[in-house]
Amino acid sequence: MNKPIPEWADDEKPREKLILKGKSSLSNSELLGILISTGTKTKSAIDLGRELLELAQNDLNQLARFNVNEIVKIKGFGTAKAITIIAAIELGSRRKHYEAIKKKVNSSKQAYEILEPIISDNKYEEFWVLLLNRANYLISCRQISEGGISGTVVDLRKIFKIAIEENACSLILAHNHPSGNIQPSDADKNITKKIKESGLIVDIPIVDHLIVANNNYYSFADEGIL
Numbered sequence: 001m002n003k004p005i006p007e008w009a010d011d012e013k014p015r016e017k018l019i020l021k022g023k024s025s026l027s028n029s030e031l032l033g034i035l036i037s038t039g040t041k042t043k044s045a046i047d048l049g050r051e052l053l054e055l056a057q058n059d060l061n062q063l064a065r066f067n068v069n070e071i072v073k074i075k076g077f078g079t080a081k082a083i084t085i086i087a088a089i090e091l092g093s094r095r096k097h098y099e100a101i102k103k104k105v106n107s108s109k110q111a112y113e114i115l116e117p118i119i120s121d122n123k124y125e126e127f128w129v130l131l132l133n134r135a136n137y138l139i140s141c142r143q144i145s146e147g148g149i150s151g152t153v154v155d156l157r158k159i160f161k162i163a164i165e166e167n168a169c170s171l172i173l174a175h176n177h178p179s180g181n182i183q184p185s186d187a188d189k190n191i192t193k194k195i196k197e198s199g200l201i202v203d204i205p206i207v208d209h210l211i212v213a214n215n216n217y218y219s220f221a222d223e224g225i226l
Helices: 014-021 028-036 045-055 079-100 108-119 156-165 186-201
Strands: 126-132 138-146 170-176 206-213 216-219
Touching (some): 028 079, 108 138, 126 156, 138 156
Antiparallel strands (some): 126 170
16 A cells, blocks of 8 residues: 555554454554554555564564664664564563463463563573462562573572562572573573572472473473472
8 A cells, every 4th residue: 555544544544443443453564553653755654564574574472572773774763663662562571471470370381371471582591480379379570680692690599588588488490591492401400409409498499490482491390300
């Protein structure tokens, strides 16, 4: 469609379409077009949204990994537009996280569903813990450390200080692998063993350790190596 968006029929304009037909009626490029707001002389905001999706191979998870510098490579995107896109995606991720708080965690899959929106898209390795009460309800989800592409330092004292302060009765450890490989390294196995042994001393057991990567996860408990 070569005409600028203001000249489109009302039921084709993304904002009006959302009002008339509901948010689910809009395509991903139309939703992005609303966020982008304005196009260029030759491209509409929806065209820019379509280009951004193509850059992400039409994968919203891939789009969530983009930073400002990657988005502004597309002609028509400035810093302000890129920040708006990133902020909107982050709000969506936080919504998924807040919905998970206070839920019961009885399986690795339930733990993964809480962790996936938090750490799966990160370009650097991060170490987190899920703090559970006696009935396995989630108290909170806390970041312990952030490192580089290939690893992060884990402070055992910080883990158990937080656990004691929040009256946690058990913990689920988690970290991401930016490489996309969910298999644990020897270092992952060693730190898990060390944290588990420390947890036994302070009577706060480690019930699982998840490695999250590439829309998938590895569970130490499920694999019987915890």
